Structure formats: structure tokens, C-alpha cells
Amino acid sequence: MRKSETEAIVLRLTDYGEADRIVTLFSLEQGKISGIARGAKKSRKRFGGALEAFAHLRLQLQKGSGLATLLSADIVGIFPGIRTDLAKIGTAAYACELVERLTPEEEPNPRLFRLLYCYLERLDCAPLSPSDRRFFTVNLLKILGYQPDLSVRGVSQETADLLDRAMRTGRFGAVVFPDHLLREADLLLNPAIDLHLDRELKSLAFLRECGA
Structure with missing residues (x-):
């Protein structure tokens, strides 16, 4: 021991x-x-x-x-700014569930730790942003080696360019997805996540119910 x-x-x-x-x-x-x-x-x-x-x-x-x-x-x-807002709680749960479900035991990944910490800090201090959640997701996939193909059919060049910028900038708030492109980004990100899961994320279902 x-x-x-x-x-x-x-x-x-x-x-x-x-x-x-x-x-x-x-x-x-x-x-x-x-x-x-x-x-x-x-x-x-x-x-x-x-x-x-x-x-x-x-x-x-x-x-x-x-x-x-x-x-x-x-x-x-303890990120108190998250704990008073149901949508922020659900979003933090989503980030934590992604890390839990997609990472192996006892394999250090300092970049991923910093990404998760910075996202929780952002949720704690700033207004809830749907763009930040897509920023977190695409960067998590990149860090884990699951970077999605940005040329998938049905995803516009505008959305692909925003996701590419999100992976290059490294700063929350630097990339903003217009409302009409958020769901389009999900058409690329969610299948990229699902490839590595055996069941749906509970937190994602909750966010959908909240409309987040």
C-alpha cells in the first residue's frame, strides 16, 4: 500500500x-x-x-x-456560481460525464485536466454559453485523439471553420456559434462521441430536456 x-x-x-x-x-x-x-x-x-x-x-x-x-x-x-443554476449544473455534469466515460483509469492527461478545470471556472464566472459547450466538446475529442472529420456531409463550411478555430484558439469565449449553427455542430460532435460509448450520456438527455 x-x-x-x-x-x-x-x-x-x-x-x-x-x-x-x-x-x-x-x-x-x-x-x-x-x-x-x-x-x-x-x-x-x-x-x-x-x-x-x-x-x-x-x-x-x-x-x-x-x-x-x-x-x-x-x-x-467548489465553483459556487454553478451550483445555483440548474442549466449550469447540467452542463458541468455533461463535461464531467464525458471525461469519466471517455478516459481510461490512471492515465495522466494534464491537457484534459486543464480543459475541464477551465470550463468549470468559465461556467462558474460567466453567463452560460452554448458555444462554450461545443468548444469544450471538440477540444476534448481532439485531446483524446478522437478529432472529428470536419468535412462530414450535412455540415456547412461555416460550422466546420468555427470548430476548426475552436481547436486552434484554446480560449473559451473566443469562438461564438450563431444559434442556427449550434445544432449543426452537434450533428458532427455527438456521433463522434457516440462512437466511443456503449450508451447515451445521461447528462446530455437532461440538457435536451432543459433546452440547453
């Missing part, structure tokens, strides 16, 4: 038994990690309310075979 410290974002929380929680994290140093937080449901003292969806944490872990054990968690940030 070895102990380690890491900076991480909470991707998913699952209750386990009467007192414990399984926590899926995406960390800067170690990539995606799954761990058990013992007693987290019954006592907030040990983790101080840190185990919340898409919280940014500094963690101490103990790793052996199987699940890691979370020993402590300190809050770096």
Missing part, C-alpha cells in the same frame, strides 16, 4: 453501503481514479463536505490493488 497526494476534480459520486461513497475523480497527476471514502455518508468531519460533484480538491490517497482509499480531502474550490 502506498500513499500519494493529488489535485483532482470530482466526476461522480456513488453511495456504497450504509456509510461509504465511491468517488470517481480526474486528477492532474494520475488521470482518472476511483476510490472509496469510508464513512463519508455518516460523518462530514473527515472530509469536511469536500465530496461534492465537480468540486476541485487536494486529496491524500492510499493505493493498493483495486479501489484506492481516500484518506483526506481539502477543498481548493
